[in-house]
Each structure stands twice: as C-alpha cells, then as structure tokens.
Amino acid sequence: xxxxxxxxxxxxxxxxxxxxxxxxxxxxxxxxxxxxxxxxxxxxxxxxxxxxxxxxxxxxxxxxxxxxxxxxxxxxxxxxxxxxxxxxxxxxxxxxxxxxxxxxxxxxxxxxxxxxxxxxxxxxxxxxxxxxxxxxxxxxxxxxxxxxxxxxxxxx
Numbered sequence: 001x002x003x004x005x006x007x008x009x010x011x012x013x014x015x016x017x018x019x020x021x022x023x024x025x026x027x028x029x030x031x032x033x034x035x036x037x038x039x040x041x042x043x044x045x046x047x048x049x050x051x052x053x054x055x056x057x058x059x060x061x062x063x064x065x066x067x068x069x070x071x072x073x074x075x076x077x078x079x080x081x082x083x084x085x086x087x088x089x090x091x092x093x094x095x096x097x098x099x100x101x102x103x104x105x106x107x108x109x110x111x112x113x114x115x116x117x118x119x120x121x122x123x124x125x126x127x128x129x130x131x132x133x134x135x136x137x138x139x140x141x142x143x144x145x146x147x148x149x150x151x152x153x154x155x156x
Contacts, residue, residue: 087142
C-alpha cells in the first residue's frame with residue numbers, strides 16, 4: 001500500500017511541478033535578469049501554491065511516504081529492495097533540497113521587492129527547479145519499476 005501511494009503521489013508531484021513551472025512561474029518572473037526581468041511577488045502571493053497545493057501533496061504526504069517507503073524497502077525481498085531504496089533515496093534527496101532551499105527561498109521571495117537581486121534569486125530558483133523535477137522523475141520511475149517487480153511472475 002505504501003508503495004502504491006508513493007507511486008501515485010510522485011506522479012502527481014511530477015506532473016503538477018511541470019505544470020507550475022510552465023504555466024504559473026512565468027507569471028511571477030518575467031524575463032531573464034540580464035534582460036531586465038521582473039519579479040512579481042504579488043502574483044506569487046496571490047497564487048500561494050505552497051500553502052494552497054504543495055502542502056497537501058508533497059510537503060506532508062510525500063515526505064511521510066518517503067520515510068515509510070524507506071522503512072518498507074529495508075524489509076523488502078532482494079528482488080525489489082535495490083529499486084525501492086533508490087526510489088526512496090532519490091525522493092529523500094529531493095525532499096531535503098525542497099526543505100533546505102526551495103521553501104525558504106520562495107518564502108523570502110514572496111516578500112521581496114522587484115529588484116535585480118530578487119529577479120536573480122527567482123531565476124536561480126526556477127532554473128534549479130529543473131533539477132528537482134529530474135529527481136522526482138527518477139524517484140517515480142524507480143518506484144514504478146519496484147511496483148512492476150512485485151507483480152512480475154517467474155518464468156515457467
């Protein structure tokens with residue numbers, strides 16, 4: 001059950017992350033810093049995706065599921081343990097990155113004025129989001145591989 005939930009929540013997190021990155025973030029950051037871009041903290045505060053969406057999908061659920069899946073993976077049969085530990089490990093790295101950098105940076109940016117420093121910080125946050133998407137994708141695919149190994153029948 002924890003693996004199924006892990007797969008589902010990782011899939012939602014990946015898809016929602018891409019949606020946010022392609023559709024929502026461009027309303028917060030207009031143009032690159034070197035081209036005189038702008039940071040729209042008002043739009044970021046109005047959307048407040050962290051409290052309106054991410055808290056309910058990743059901040060609490062994905063973090064708890066990551067820890068539960070680590071626990072379950074340690075006790076899993078050898079046939080699935082490696083993939084399962086990889087999925088949980090990559091998700092744990094992504095969670096640490098999120099709590100250590102993404103959340104604190106966005107909290108600061110939501111109160112920042114439209115300055116070149118804020119535009120640079122927001123652009124860096126947005127660029128590093130590609131790494132976060134990649135980590136979630138790797139964790140998701142590894143969890144799917146684990147799930148498929150659970151249902152794989154030995155050759156007859």
